[in-house]
Amino acid sequence: MTAHTLDELRVLNTYAALPAPFYTRLSPQPLNAPRLLHANPEAAALIGLDRGALGTPEFLAVFSGAQPLPGGDTLAAVYSGHQFGIWAGQLGDGRAHLLGEVAGPQGRWELQLKGSGMTPYSRMGDGRAVLRSSVREYLASEAMHGLGIPTTRALALVVSDDPVMRETVETAAIVTRMSPSFVRFGSFEHWSARRQPDMLRTLADYVIDHDYPECRMPPAGEPADDKAPYVALLREVTRRTAELMADWQAVGFCHGVMNTDNMSILGLTLDYGPYGFMDGFRLDHVCNHSDSEGRYSWNRQPSVALWNLYRLGGSLHMLVQDVDALRAVLDEFEGIFTRAFHERARAKLGLAAWRPDDEPLLDDLLRLMHANHADFTLSWRRLSDAVRGERQAFEDLFIDRPAAGAWLDRLLARQAGDGRPPAEVAQAMDAVNPLYVLRNHLAEEAIQAAKRGDAGEIDTLLTLLRAPCQARPGYEKYAALPPDWASSIEVSCSS
Incomplete structure (x- = not known):
């Protein structure tokens, strides 16, 4: 049944049920005098929210960070990662707050505010996002969905006159992102780097039970093996990531910041920062002005994705301890990507x-x-x-x-x-x-x-x-x- 108000949403808090070291519970820092610039009825429908609820004061209060999602358990998640190929150590939601998870008519969706203030993971940042980048993310997630490419979605865009200093003084905004999960490759790297196999196993079991229950099923004719689900998880993430790369290449999309903390465990396009759809084609096109060495150029995206998958596989090695099994899964990437890209090229060429x-x-x-x-x-x-x-x-x-x-x-x-x-x-x-x-x-x-x-x-x-x-x-x-x-x-x- 369609929910007509936020109070009627069926809110879950499965990530918040994980052990305390996975996150910090804290409230967002609301914008001053917030204004709803845009709301997305298509995304609202995914969580069963009626179009009429989008213009209410309650909607603005929740998605400007002034009030919690009714029934939600607000938190910022911790993770680590490699940035531009270099181990960056602990990272986390430095300007994002997970409001809760909604069981909608088309599955479960986590709702996350981006630009909602400082958290313990902000490092040197101010916890804010600017209008410029927020508009770009709001549009990009829906553009990718229109192209049929797996992606997070965007629900709302709230703006304010609050000043934010970047190269110049800009104004603040909060974009509400939706995803079945915001777990990243870097979430696994975090516990592996800390040599905490119990926490790593807890995360892997959560992801499998929440998003990949089929990984619990042993292959036909093979005996049950308590390590097999983790190998199966890597295989499915490898497959999805390879196909995602074929999707990106086929439309000339450059992500710009393919760090391991920006790689979705679900194979979604995640974290729209300095992305770009190419105009004039260059095989080595770099869309990110900060990427002076061209690590994330268009033609290197598939190989970078595989490099990132090796970091994920290396993390799972703590649970599996069978290097050959993990490497065999990662060796499947090239064939999957090539077949997927050829299939897209076939259709594009008629x-x-x-x-x-x-x-x-x-x-x-x-x-x-x-x-x-x-x-x-x-x-x-x-x-x-x-x-x-x-x-x-x-x-x-x-x-x-x-x-x-x-x-x-x-x-x-x-x-x-x-x-x-x-x-x-x-x-x-x-x-x-x-x-x-x-x-x-x-x-x-x-x-x-x-x-x-x-x-x-x-x-x-x-x-x-x-x-x-x-x-x-x-x-x-x-x-x-x-x-x-x-x-x-x-x-x-x-x-």
């Missing part, structure tokens, strides 16, 4: 089935796009125009038009070998190659409007990004090449 000899066709397109700095999203989208006989739209994206035309001839010949009608192929390609993505300049325009108290651009973008492959007359500017000023936008870890 092929009926992937063949090994299609690899040069894909590689040559990426090289051509890289050499010409061709727009990533439009290069893929306009392939369907070429299939319909309108080659110019695709070729116009390339400085070397003859090379683009020659490659296109190869694609069309390959498609013809499948024997499908071109109109059918083009329609299928349009269903998987998005027209609208959250480009940096579109997010920036929404941020500037939000600074004026105008959420209209957020509304427009959410409408387009929820169905990113569907062309909408009148919204051509949102699918156009970026303006020249977009190249000056820099995103970093400063948010």
Whole structure:
């Protein structure tokens, strides 16, 4: 039954039931004179909350940090992690508060405030988030969901005139994030680094029982083994992470900060900081201005994900103690990722089935796009125009038009070998190659409007990004090449 008020939500506190060292119980630090800039009815529906509840004073009070979630047990979680490949030691929710877990009509969702004040894990931070980064996270999580990519969700965006010092003085905001779990790879590293196997086992058992109960089932024909569930957990996380990387690569998404504390144990896209959807394609594109060495460039994301999985596997070794079993699971990553990426490329290229000899066709397109700095999203989208006989739209994206035309001839010949009608192929390609993505300049325009108290651009973008492959007359500017000023936008870890 749909809940009409926050009081009617069925709130659980399973993470709060873990032993005390997993978190610190504390209240958020509310914003002064908070204003609800935007609320997301689609996310609200996931927890059974009616649209009418979103504009109430009670809703604003809870999601500005002024009041607890009714029935919730508010806390900040501890974890550790590797940041830019270097062990950073203890980290944790330095500006986030977990309000509770809601059992909704479509599963369980934890509600977390981000930007809600200092915690014991804030280190040198002030516990706040700024409007700029909060708008970007609010939009990005919904954009990724629209693309069918596993992600956290966003429920509400609350703003205030409270000053926050970054490179300049900005204003504060709180974004409410939703996820079935906010446990990270770094949550496991924390207890492994502290040499506390009992706490590590408690966490692993919690994650398995809460999110991966199938890992308790022994493989057919094999005897029960008390260590097998932990191997099975690593296998499932490896699979989900490999497929997530294929999803990111297929849409030109760069996370920007793939630290182990930003890697979800559920294989979700977690922690939207200096992310970016590529405009002009570069194989080694780096979206994070703070990443001076290019550790998290687009082409390195899959290998970094595997590196992070090795850190998770190393933590679980304390429970499993069978190096060969863990390594065998991690060795599955490359094959899973490659098959998943090829499947996405197959659909994007309009092929009926992937063949090994299609690899040069894909590689040559990426090289051509890289050499010409061709727009990533439009290069893929306009392939369907070429299939319909309108080659110019695709070729116009390339400085070397003859090379683009020659490659296109190869694609069309390959498609013809499948024997499908071109109109059918083009329609299928349009269903998987998005027209609208959250480009940096579109997010920036929404941020500037939000600074004026105008959420209209957020509304427009959410409408387009929820169905990113569907062309909408009148919204051509949102699918156009970026303006020249977009190249000056820099995103970093400063948010």
